[in-house]
Amino acid sequence: xxxxxxxxxxxxxxxxxxxxxxxxxxxxxxxxxxxxxxxxxxxxxxxxxxxxxxxxxxxxxxxxxxxxxxxxxxxxxxxxxxxxxxxxxxxxxxxxxxxxxxxxxxxxxxxxxxxxxxxxxxxxxxxxxxxxxxxxxxxxxxxxxxxxxxxxxxxxxxxxxxxxxxxxxxxxxxxxxxxxxxxxxxxxxxxxxxxxxxxxxxxxxxxxxxxxxxxxxxxxxxxxxxxxxxxxxxxxxxxxxxxxxxxxxxxxxxxxxxxxxxxxxxxxxxxxxxxxxxxxxxxxxxxxxxxxxxxxxxxxxxxxxxxxxxxxxxxxxxxxxxxxxxxxxxxxxxxxxxxxxxxxxxxxxxxxxxxxxxxxxxxxxxxxxxxxxxxx
Numbered sequence: 001x002x003x004x005x006x007x008x009x010x011x012x013x014x015x016x017x018x019x020x021x022x023x024x025x026x027x028x029x030x031x032x033x034x035x036x037x038x039x040x041x042x043x044x045x046x047x048x049x050x051x052x053x054x055x056x057x058x059x060x061x062x063x064x065x066x067x068x069x070x071x072x073x074x075x076x077x078x079x080x081x082x083x084x085x086x087x088x089x090x091x092x093x094x095x096x097x098x099x100x101x102x103x104x105x106x107x108x109x110x111x112x113x114x115x116x117x118x119x120x121x122x123x124x125x126x127x128x129x130x131x132x133x134x135x136x137x138x139x140x141x142x143x144x145x146x147x148x149x150x151x152x153x154x155x156x157x158x159x160x161x162x163x164x165x166x167x168x169x170x171x172x173x174x175x176x177x178x179x180x181x182x183x184x185x186x187x188x189x190x191x192x193x194x195x196x197x198x199x200x201x202x203x204x205x206x207x208x209x210x211x212x213x214x215x216x217x218x219x220x221x222x223x224x225x226x227x228x229x230x231x232x233x234x235x236x237x238x239x240x241x242x243x244x245x246x247x248x249x250x251x252x253x254x255x256x257x258x259x260x261x262x263x264x265x266x267x268x269x270x271x272x273x274x275x276x277x278x279x280x281x282x283x284x285x286x287x288x289x290x291x292x293x294x295x296x297x298x299x300x301x302x303x304x305x306x307x308x309x310x311x312x313x314x315x316x317x318x319x320x321x322x323x324x325x326x327x328x329x330x331x332x333x334x335x336x337x338x339x340x341x342x343x344x345x346x347x348x349x350x351x352x353x354x355x356x357x358x359x360x361x362x363x364x365x366x367x368x369x370x371x372x373x374x375x376x
Contacts, residue, residue, distance in 0.1 A: 038170060041126050044130045044180045054107065064080055066078060087343075095368070105150055115161050130183065131144065172228045231284070232285070235265055283366075285364070303347070
């Protein structure tokens with residue numbers, strides 16, 4: 001495989017025991033040691049760091065072209081992140097003491113570096129366009145359940161390299177980060193629009209039932225595979241992204257879509273509490289993306305625009321995709337949104353900081369920092 005199994009086994013033991021105390025320097029010369037041995041990331045385009053670049057098909061959403069990555073530290077080039085720089089997964093990882101998010105699964109496979117990374121840093125399975133449901137944007141992404149299966153195969157390879165006991169200890173202390181669900185609501189509303197009708201109570205109940213069931217199954221399967229620490233970013237106010245706002249004559253948020261997301265968030269939190277009560281050793285933190293976005297004053301945070309895309313075109317910058325030749329705002333740090341769906345690098349940084357150790361009402365029942373430091 002190109003690496004020594006005994007050396008890798010010694011390395012994983014030293015990482016788990018804290019002998020390897022690598023860390024990262026955050027703004028203000030604040031040095032942060034690693035809080036966990038590895039991070040495994042599951043989610044959609046808010047988390048993807050390059051998996052979709054390796055998926056075949058013309059319909060696959062990719063951020064592999066300018067102006068994506070224009071502010072990415074160290075390169076300024078597109079990497080597959082749907083951001084002008086780092087995304088939320090990167091900043092969660094930085095707060096946990098890593099340089100950035102672990103590399104994408106398909107990138108690591110292509111470089112024949114999956115196992116060293118999965119042991120020393122972790123792996124990102126996140127895929128743009130994916131949903132909690134397999135049917136969401138089917139064929140153009142890696143859906144959540146398949147992401148879980150890819151982790152299962154990764155774990156099997158890890159065990160073959162360093163042994164089941166070392167891997168079990170590593171996985172139990174690692175951070176499992178989730179950020180997914182928005183695409184399921186976009187798909188749901190698109191389907192209703194095709195049918196030219198509004199959602200009924202039974203439609204919403206069926207949607208929530210499917211989403212919560214699939215999410216619960218994924219968490220439970222990872223728990224069975226040894227995961228114990230789950231950091232979950234819930235669905236934010238999807239009715240307020242520029243792509244949705246531009247469909248509203250006033251340019252305002254679409255409240256009905258926000259209410260759908262808010263209702264799901266309540267159901268998800270309830271299910272997680274239920275799972276934690278019956279799965280011994282499970283610890284979790286729900287980052288309230290909806291509450292954070294709704295309860296934070298953009299102007300007070302230094303943003304001059306909270307409704308328009310920095311990179312795009314037309315009304316609210318949301319009539320066109322972010323691509324070479326699109327309109328590009330001069331100061332990306334002052335725009336809440338980078339493109340017509342995704343947050344800017346600075347927006348992602350601020351939310352990740354809030355979820356790590358910010359005001360208590362943005363995370364429940366504990367913060368990401370407390371989750372990372374929780375003894376299993």
